Structure formats: structure tokens, C-alpha cells
Amino acid sequence: MTEHYSTLTQMGITSFDNISRYQLRREARADVLKIYYHRPKGSLLSRSKKFTFARPGSLGPMEFQKTEQWHRLEDTSPVLRQALLELHRLLGGETHSDEATLDTKQQLLADLEHMERVMQDKLDELRRQIEALK
Incomplete structure (x- = not known):
């Protein structure tokens, strides 16, 4: 199974069957991917993992950074894009990143x-x- 999700494996994710959902949000200078897991009650394992992907700095003036066009820029990390594709495939096409709208x-x-x-x-x-x- 790890050969199907090589990017996620490189990120340190190994329990693919326990992934319940993911969330992607943009912060000032980074994209933050958070992956949530199904965990049994009382488990000491973490319920989520957070990954931060820096974006190139100074892509535009601050006024532009507050607009909708700024949030649609294709300046995300190629690793993040590949991880999102793998998560999308893993979860059967469900997306959990509707916050962008x-x-x-x-x-x-x-x-x-x-x-x-x-x-x-x-x-x-x-x-x-x-x-x-x-």
C-alpha cells in the first residue's frame, strides 16, 4: 500500500487505514495540512498530524494578499499538491478543504x-x- 502513497509515506504517515479526513488552510506565509485519524477511545496516539509547507515570500503587496485572487494562486508546494492527490484518492474522492470558498x-x-x-x-x-x- 505504501507504493500507492509514496508522498504520504515520505511525510511519515504509515497508518493509511486510520485516516478519517484532512483539512487544508492558508496562513500568512504557509499552507497547513492537517490529517485526522480514527482513534479508539482512550488511545494515547495523536488524533491528528499537522504539516506546514512554506510558500515563497513576497509574491505581492500586502493589499493584494488579502484578496480572493491571492488565495487562488498556484504557489503551493509540489509535495503538498501530491500529498493532496494521494489523500483525495485514499479517501475515495472526498474533500474537506471547502473553507477556501x-x-x-x-x-x-x-x-x-x-x-x-x-x-x-x-x-x-x-x-x-x-x-x-x-
Whole structure:
């Protein structure tokens, strides 16, 4: 199976069957790919992995960087593009990167909700680990 997903394997991903979804978002100077896994309750394995792909700096003035055209630029890493193709193929054509179509307010609200979920999941995970030590 690793021969079908060579880019993901090079990124350190080995449990292809446990991948549940992925998310791609753009930050100021990087693209961030986050891969989520199915994990059983009580598992100490991480539920996600995050990969950051830097983009070339200074592609345009700051005013342009805030426009929709900026977010559609094809300046992503070739490794990221290949990883996305492999993830798309692995998950049967499902895509989870619809956030690119949201307007700015919706994007900020989605980011806020995502951060709240991440923080709550991390707090729950730490509590489970503390309980396991007792």
C-alpha cells in the first residue's frame, strides 16, 4: 500500500487505514495540512498530524494578499499538491478543504470554532492521561 502513497509515506504517515479526513488552510506565509485519524477511545496516539509547507515570500503587496485572487494562486508546494492527490484518492474522492470558498467573516468564525474544539480535545486528552497515571 505504501507504493500507492509514496508522498504520504515520505511525510511519515504509515497508518493509511486510520485516516478519517484532512483539512487544508492558508496562513500568512504557509499552507497547513492537517490529517485526522480514527482513534479508539482512550488511545494515547495523536488524533491528528499537522504539516506546514512554506510558500515563497513576497509574491505581492500586502493589499493584494488579502484578496480572493491571492488565495487562488498556484504557489503551493509540489509535495503538498501530491500529498493532496494521494489523500483525495485514499479517501475515495472526498474533500474537506471547502473553507477556501468562505468569506472572511465565516473563515474567522470557522477558525475560532476549530481552535475551541482543538483546545477542548487537548484538555480532554490531558485529563485522560492524568487519570491513567493514578
